[in-house]
Amino acid sequence: xxxxxxxxxxxxxxxxxxxxxxxxxxxxxxxxxxxxxxxxxxxxxxxxxxxxxxxxxxxxxxxxxxxxxxxxxxxxxxxxxxxxxxxxxxxxxxxxxxxxxxxxxxxxxxxxxxxxxxxxxxxxxxxxxxxxxxxxxxxxxxxxxxxxxxxxxxxxxxxxxxxxxxxxxxxxxxxxxxxxxxxxxxxxxxxxxxxxxxxxxxxxxxxxxxxxxxxxxxxxxxxxxxxxxxxxxxxxxxxxxxxxxxxxxxxxxxxxxxxxxxxxxxxxxxxxxxxxxxxxxxxxxxxxxxxxxxxxxxxxxxxxxxxxxxxxxxxxxxxxxxxxxxxxxxxxxxxxxxxxxxxxxxxxxxxxxxxxxxxxxxxxxxxxxxxxxxxxxxxxxxxx
Numbered sequence: 001x002x003x004x005x006x007x008x009x010x011x012x013x014x015x016x017x018x019x020x021x022x023x024x025x026x027x028x029x030x031x032x033x034x035x036x037x038x039x040x041x042x043x044x045x046x047x048x049x050x051x052x053x054x055x056x057x058x059x060x061x062x063x064x065x066x067x068x069x070x071x072x073x074x075x076x077x078x079x080x081x082x083x084x085x086x087x088x089x090x091x092x093x094x095x096x097x098x099x100x101x102x103x104x105x106x107x108x109x110x111x112x113x114x115x116x117x118x119x120x121x122x123x124x125x126x127x128x129x130x131x132x133x134x135x136x137x138x139x140x141x142x143x144x145x146x147x148x149x150x151x152x153x154x155x156x157x158x159x160x161x162x163x164x165x166x167x168x169x170x171x172x173x174x175x176x177x178x179x180x181x182x183x184x185x186x187x188x189x190x191x192x193x194x195x196x197x198x199x200x201x202x203x204x205x206x207x208x209x210x211x212x213x214x215x216x217x218x219x220x221x222x223x224x225x226x227x228x229x230x231x232x233x234x235x236x237x238x239x240x241x242x243x244x245x246x247x248x249x250x251x252x253x254x255x256x257x258x259x260x261x262x263x264x265x266x267x268x269x270x271x272x273x274x275x276x277x278x279x280x281x282x283x284x285x286x287x288x289x290x291x292x293x294x295x296x297x298x299x300x301x302x303x304x305x306x307x308x309x310x311x312x313x314x315x316x317x318x319x320x321x322x323x324x325x326x327x328x329x330x331x332x333x334x335x336x337x338x339x340x341x342x343x344x345x346x347x348x349x350x351x352x353x354x355x356x357x358x359x360x361x362x363x364x365x366x367x368x369x370x371x372x373x374x375x376x377x378x379x380x381x382x383x384x
Contacts, residue, residue, distance in 0.1 A: 023109075024110060024111050025048070026046060036071070036120070038085065039084070059099065060077035061075070062093055065090045066089055068117055089119065093114075132204070133204070139283040139285070140209075141238075143184075147179070148180075155199075159175050159197075160195050177195065189209070190205065190207045191206060211281075214279065223294045224295045226268065226298040226323070227298050230254060234262075234279075239282075241281070243280070244281075245259070247276065251295055253268040253269075272293075274291075301366055301374045303376065306378050308381045309338070311384050312354070321348070329368075330348040333375060337360060338356075338360050360382075362377070
C-alpha cells in the first residue's frame with residue numbers, strides 16, 4: 001500500500017513537471033544584445049524555446065518602449081536597420097506561439113521580456129537635404145521643352161514626389177527628381193516636392209512661371225531725313241510685363257526710350273544704318289530684330305538763278321532739288337509770277353509766255369513726303 005502511494009505521487013509530480021519544462025520562453029542568447037553604432041548596419045535575431053515551437057514558428061511583437069531610431073522589429077524576431085542616434089534604448093517584446101496555430105495540438109501561449117540596446121556614436125549621420133533652393137530657370141515659355149534635375153545630399157536611395165500644389169500642365173516630376181515636359185498652360189505655379197530615403201525625408205517649395213514667348217511685333221521702318229523729326233514706336237508681346245528696350249547702331253541724333261522702345265530725334269547725317277533692336281522682360285526673356293534705317297540727305301533747292309524771259313516768247317524752266325524723300329511738292333511762299341507765267345506744284349516747272357516786261361522776286365519752297373522743307377530766293381527778269 002505504501003509502495004502504491006509512492007508510485008502515484010511520482011506520477012502526479014511528473015504530470016506537473018513536464019508542462020513546466022516546455023513553457024514558452026526566450027533563449028539565453030536572446031539577452032545578448034550587441035552594441036550598435038550610429039550609421040552602421042545592425043542586426044539581432046531573437047530565439048524562442050518551449051511552447052509549440054520549434055515545430056511551429058514563433059511570433060515577435062514590440063509592445064512597449066522604444067527601439068533605437070532607424071531600427072525595427074520584424075514579425076520573425078529580427079531587429080535590423082541602421083541606427084541614427086546614440087543612447088540606451090529599452091523596449092518590451094512579446095514572444096508568442098503561432099496564433100492561430102496551424103496544428104490542433106498547439107495551445108498558444110506567450111511571454112514578455114524587456115531588452116536594452118546601447119548605441120554608440122559613430123560618424124554623424126548626414127541629414128537628407130535638397131540641394132536646389134530654387135528652380136533654374138524659374139520661368140519658361142508655353143510649348144517650349146523644359147527640364148531641371150533636382151538632387152539631394154545624404155541618405156540612401158531616394159524617391160521624389162510632389163506633396164503640395166501642382167506642376168504646370170504638361171510637366172511631371174519623376175521618382176528620380178527630374179522635372180521635365182512641355183508646358184501646356186500659362187500662369188504662375190507653386191508646388192512643394194519631397195525626397196525620401198525610407199527613413200528620412202526633406203521638402204522644398206518651388207515656383208515656376210509659364211508665359212507666352214516674348215516677340216517683337218512685325219516692324220516697318222520708314223525712311224528718315226537729316227534735320228527732320230523722326231519717330232519709330234516698336235511693340236512687343238508675350239513674356240512678363242516691365243519691358244526694357246535697347247538698340248545698337250543708331251544714327252547720330254536718334255535716341256531710344258528704354259521703357260517704351262520709341263526711337264526719336266533728328267538725324268544729323270545721311271546714310272544707311274543697320275540697327276539691332278532688342279527687348280527683355282522682367283523674367284529675363286529676350287528677343288531682337290535686325291532692321292535698317294535709311295537717312296536721306298537734307299532737302300535743298302539746287303536752282304540758284306533763272307535766265308531772263310522775253311515778252312511774247314514761250315518760257316520754260318524746271319527748278320531742281322536734291323535730298324529729301326519723294327514725293328516733292330512745290331509752291332511760291334512769297335512773291336508773284338510775271339503775268340503769263342505759271343508754276344507747277346507737282347513738277348516745279350515755270351512755264352508760259354510773259355505779257356509785259358518787268359522783274360519779279362520770288363521765294364520758292366519745296367516740301368517732301370516727310371515734311372522736310374527748303375526755300376530759295378529767285379529773280380525772274382522779263383525783257384522786251
